[in-house]
Amino acid sequence: MLYFYFFSFFIVSQEVNQRYIDLARRAADDLKRGLLQVLLEEIGKGGYQNAISVCSDMAQEITKKYYQEKYNLYIRRVSEKPRNKLNSPDQYELEILKKLDKMNKDGKLPKEYFELVKEGERKYLRYFSPIVIQPMCLPCHGEEKLLSDEIKSFLKRRYPEDKAIGYREGDFRGAVSIKIELKEE
Ligand code: HEC
Numbered sequence: 797m798l799y800f801y802f803f804s805f806f807i808v809s810q811e812v813n814q815r816y817i818d819l820a821r822r823a824a825d826d827l828k829r830g831l832l833q834v835l836l837e838e839i840g841k842g843g844y845q846n847a848i849s850v851c852s853d854m855a856q857e858i859t860k861k862y863y864q865e866k867y868n869l870y871i872r873r874v875s876e877k878p879r880n881k882l883n884s885p886d887q888y889e890l891e892i893l894k895k896l897d898k899m900n901k902d903g904k905l906p907k908e909y910f911e912l913v914k915e916g917e918r919k920y921l922r923y924f925s926p927i928v929i930q931p932m933c934l935p936c937h938g939e940e941k942l943l944s945d946e947i948k949s950f951l952k953r954r955y956p957e958d959k960a961i962g963y964r965e966g967d968f969r970g971a972v973s974i975k976i977e978l979k980e981e
Contacts, residue, residue, distance in 0.1 A: 923974040
């Protein structure tokens with residue numbers, strides 16, 4: 797299901813929109829796939845304990861160095877309850893995350909969500925690809941009783957202000973957020 801809101805008055809042809817939307821979709825899927833692959837590989841190599849330290853070292857770098865540069869656009873993961881403060885949403889993203897969380901609670905989470913917004917004279921596509929908690933996320937994001945002592949002490953050391961635990965399967969965790977400036981053709 798697609799949601800399409802016009803915040804201000806302007807018209808961009810459907811054809812142009814679709815091209816940007818396809819690009820955002822491709823980048824979001826790619827980032828999700830890339831991070832999941834690293835996670836699974838590292839769990840395979842040395843369990844969750846190994847994976848958490850690798851993800852902690854690499855998640856930011858993979859997102860920035862690889863995906864931002866590869867697609868040359870604003871792309872990041874954001875959450876209302878971030879583990880890493882660098883993944884805190886901006887004001888606009890926070891509103892959307894709240895909306896998506898509610899949709900998820902109502903059983904109506906879309907696969908993607910986007911809006912065209914205007915900032916001053918510039919127009920942007922803001923695209924969100926929701927992230928939902930699966931069973932394999934729980935050893936690092938689940939309720940405290942599901943976390944091993946090693947994971948808990950790692951989190952305490954590395955992320956003293958961690959907010960990203962206490963989740964259950966199916967909970968809305970956050971989103972890949974993409975912002976692309978729409979240029980006149
Ligand atoms: C091995 C432990 C581990 C597992 C398993 C894990 N994560 Fe994480 N997750 C982390 C760490 C560590 C970070 C912080 C990365 C950083 O510093 O940017 C993180 C950050 C995130 C973020 C970015 C927002 C934030 O809180 O900083 C999202 C979204 C996320 N995880 C979703 C998931 C989902 C969904 C799953 C399951 C598919 C999952 N994680 C599985 C350790 C894990």
